[in-house]
Amino acid sequence: MKTPVLGTLLFILTGCGSTSAPPPMGSGGSQWYQAGYHDALAGKIVRDNNQLAEWYGNPQVDRDAYLKGYNAGQVEICLPDKMTAIGEQGRKFPAACDLSDNAEQLRQEWQKERDKGSP
Incomplete structure (x- = not known):
């Protein structure tokens, strides 16, 4: 009885995994x-380097x-449509986007969606 339940649970959890594309290969x-x-x-x-080490x-x-990898990730996440989704999900504004050229616009988009979900 435990085996089918465990198998079903594993099957369901695999569907919850991230399906984002692998990162672009930079710096090898x-x-x-x-x-x-x-x-x-x-x-x-x-x-910082101490934390990474x-x-x-x-x-x-x-x-x-x-830093090149971080920049590539910023380019992927710091987009208005991503902020809409993050705000709708009730998640925090990504710190990675705080220093983006369009950080103010991104924060407004995120906040607009967060406010929609507030009681």
Whole structure:
């Protein structure tokens, strides 16, 4: 009885996984490029080298690759339609977009959708 339930649960959870396209390969698709890309998509602020070394267990941080990946993630997430979706979902404004050239417009779009969902 447990096996079919567990199998069904795993099947359902697999459908909830992220289906976003893999990040563009920059700097040879290095660990640091990937880390920066995923940090930006998660809406996180840029991490310093000490945080990166501790988090990834590698003191040889490639700062340039990390920042290139972060920039690629910003380009992907810091768009008005993405802010609409994030606001509709009731999520926080992504810190990765705070320094975008159009940060004010993005925040307004996000806030408009957040306000619609407020009681």
